Amino acid sequence: MRMRLIRFFMTKQKIKIKADPQLASLLPKYLENRKRDLLAFKNFIQQDDFEAIRKLSHSIKGHAASYGFKELTEICAKIERAAEQKNTTVIMQLLTEYENYINNVEL
Numbered sequence: 427m428r429m430r431l432i433r434f435f436m437t438k439q440k441i442k443i444k445a446d447p448q449l450a451s452l453l454p455k456y457l458e459n460r461k462r463d464l465l466a467f468k469n470f471i472q473q474d475d476f477e478a479i480r481k482l483s484h485s486i487k488g489h490a491a492s493y494g495f496k497e498l499t500e501i502c503a504k505i506e507r508a509a510e511q512k513n514t515t516v517i518m519q520l521l522t523e524y525e526n527y528i529n530n531v532e533l
Contacts, residue, residue, distance in 0.1 A: 443531055452493070467483075
């Protein structure tokens, strides 16, 4: 899985999401909210607020798969673990993956 993610981020390929048709109209707003969450993550990093990072990543992890964003769920699970360990370096690397993912999703 890790190699596939690395390969994706190096090539910047668009990711096609297969979502439930009943959720399709909600996906643009969902992605917009995740982009806003990225700004929140960056603010939390500056404040060394690992608990806020953990809570936000846990929340996203909980609902991303329901919307068809399985890889986002996996990235947020890793961010959550890194926040529990207070590992800023890993969190920053994962936020780069998060940002690349949300910027390359094609609905």
